[in-house]
Amino acid sequence: MQTKKKAINFMKNILAWLISLIMLIPLVLIIVNAFKSDAEALTLTLSLPKEWTFSNFVTVIEKGKLLQSFLNSLLYAGCATIIVVLFGSMAAYIFSRRRDGTGNAAYMYMVLGIVIPINYVALMKVMQVTHLNNSVPGIILLYTATQLPFTVFLLYGFVSKIPVDLDEAAVIDGCGPVRLFFGIIFPMMRSSIVTAAVLCFLNTWNEFVMPLYFL
Structure with a gap:
């Protein structure tokens, strides 16, 4: 009985972690694409940028x-x-x-x-x-x-x-x-x-x- 209860709690924790990770996907997408060039950012993928671009932040701060x-x-x-x-x-x-x-x-x-x-x-x-x-x-x-x-x-x-x-x-x-x-x-x-x-x-x-x- 105790083992079954631990297994259920473990599965609940796994499910909670999975839901949390899914909800974090949009945030990760924004952060990753912020360092991409315009052409790469248009693809909206979770892949790391081929070339890290930091000028985007300067543009946002100055023009915005x-x-x-x-x-x-x-x-x-x-x-x-x-x-x-x-x-x-x-x-x-x-x-x-x-x-x-x-x-x-x-x-x-x-x-x-x-x-x-x-x-x-x-x-x-x-x-x-x-x-x-x-x-x-x-x-x-x-x-x-x-x-x-x-x-x-x-x-x-x-x-x-x-x-x-x-x-x-x-x-x-x-x-x-x-x-x-x-x-x-x-x-x-x-x-x-x-x-x-x-x-x-x-x-x-x-x-x-x-x-x-x-x-």
Whole structure:
């Protein structure tokens, strides 16, 4: 019985390795053909190149402006992440503390941005009227607007668990609103803010449609 179980596990491992190798074939194909000349690369085979060509990478970097594109993406994603985390955390804090009818309505209106699709025709018109189309501030503001609803939703759940007693104690000790948030609440949200920042950065970094339309 034990031998049969070991044999089954061994066959499962072999099958897993085979599937993994099959899935790696496209990646190996790309890497091998990257070092081939144009004529050899057109064959799309897994054979090693007859003559190793390294100029392909120089061509991609120079003609494709790879470094500039990388820096642009870093600028857009980085600035949008900072703005989203800053304003998202403040909005989540206010929504969590004002749970009256107006506060709940404003929170629901904000969170609806997660599920409502973007109307690119109307948005293009708004960008043209505000002269933000084809500009760095414009794309950063767009990224901020699209990522803010989910960030508020994510941080709202965490900041709601922070006791209101801390706010009251801080106010009694003389804290103003700005010092209360940035001195007490914001540091306590560190773990959730890091999570929100990572998700926001990845989403904006991988975004393709908006730069295609608005840049």
